Amino acid sequence: MATDGVKIIDGDLARDTYNGVMDLYDSDASIETIKKEIPFQKEDLGSDTDFYHEIFVTSYALAFWEIGELSEDIKEEVKRVIDLKAGVQVWIEECGELEGKKRQKELDRFWKKINQPNQKVRKRKKYRQITNLYFQPDDLLTFKLSDNNFYAVVCAKVTQYRGQCTYDLVATTYKGKNKPTEEDLLDCCITGRRIGSGYDPDTTLAFQPYVNEIWDYYKRDTNFFFGLPYHLVTHKDIINFKDKFEKVGKVKIKESFKKDGGYGYESSFEDFERIFSDLDKHMKAFGEGQYPVRLLCEI
Numbered sequence: 001m002a003t004d005g006v007k008i009i010d011g012d013l014a015r016d017t018y019n020g021v022m023d024l025y026d027s028d029a030s031i032e033t034i035k036k037e038i039p040f041q042k043e044d045l046g047s048d049t050d051f052y053h054e055i056f057v058t059s060y061a062l063a064f065w066e067i068g069e070l071s072e073d074i075k076e077e078v079k080r081v082i083d084l085k086a087g088v089q090v091w092i093e094e095c096g097e098l099e100g101k102k103r104q105k106e107l108d109r110f111w112k113k114i115n116q117p118n119q120k121v122r123k124r125k126k127y128r129q130i131t132n133l134y135f136q137p138d139d140l141l142t143f144k145l146s147d148n149n150f151y152a153v154v155c156a157k158v159t160q161y162r163g164q165c166t167y168d169l170v171a172t173t174y175k176g177k178n179k180p181t182e183e184d185l186l187d188c189c190i191t192g193r194r195i196g197s198g199y200d201p202d203t204t205l206a207f208q209p210y211v212n213e214i215w216d217y218y219k220r221d222t223n224f225f226f227g228l229p230y231h232l233v234t235h236k237d238i239i240n241f242k243d244k245f246e247k248v249g250k251v252k253i254k255e256s257f258k259k260d261g262g263y264g265y266e267s268s269f270e271d272f273e274r275i276f277s278d279l280d281k282h283m284k285a286f287g288e289g290q291y292p293v294r295l296l297c298e299i
Helices: 012-026 031-037 049-066 072-084 086-095 097-114 201-207 211-218 269-276 279-285
Strands: 139-144 150-161 164-176 189-196 224-234 246-250 260-265 289-292
Touching (some): 012 049, 072 086, 072 097, 211 224
Antiparallel strands (some): 150 164
16 A cells, blocks of 8 residues: 545546546536545555545545535545554554654645535536547658657557647657558567456456467466556647658557556657667666567567
């Protein structure tokens, strides 16, 4: 178990809970539908259930208070978990008395806040979808660096979330004096990362179909998830250097292998110069490996 920040919305569970409610709310789902899709009684929180339950309950309650739908049963459970002090105790044990006191103050402020009427109920938001995309999923893109060599990335997917659009690029090991073709890529690799699994191999395989093919390739380990390290470029940023990239084909990475294995935002073409001028160094620094295109892609 690891603590995040002491605020109500800190850490993956809190953000996932809060954003899950808000995403449905902004999609015009009714309150009944939201409660059905994200039940208040959260299950499968793993070990240290009281600690994680506190995080779930408080982030859930904050979302419903902000949209003006906080019910008495939710408030009662918030009061119960605050009085239980399970989270405060964990902060004390892992981070010290000072952090425990900070968490307690945050909970006290939160309890006072949700016991007052929300005078500014959050309105449902409408996020604009980008339709004039510069690149599409599975596009094979090439670019030339100052060493006069061509390099290649695959636009594995395009993500639009809460008004932001990103081109989710993954690196390939192609390097040559000529522009790559789809056939050239068949003898190259794509960067990837092993992600530890706390499940038995059968369960891991059920969560990520065909990952056993990567286990067989890797040989030294037969139970891990596979993820792609993404180089994210926002639609807004890529406007300034989109002409540096040229589409030269299509390369479709298998859907089950598109799991997030880390990401970084690249805001300029200089970022690509820095990364690809010494890709081996970058991969070593971020714990990435090379996996054959023939293994990861639909050929």
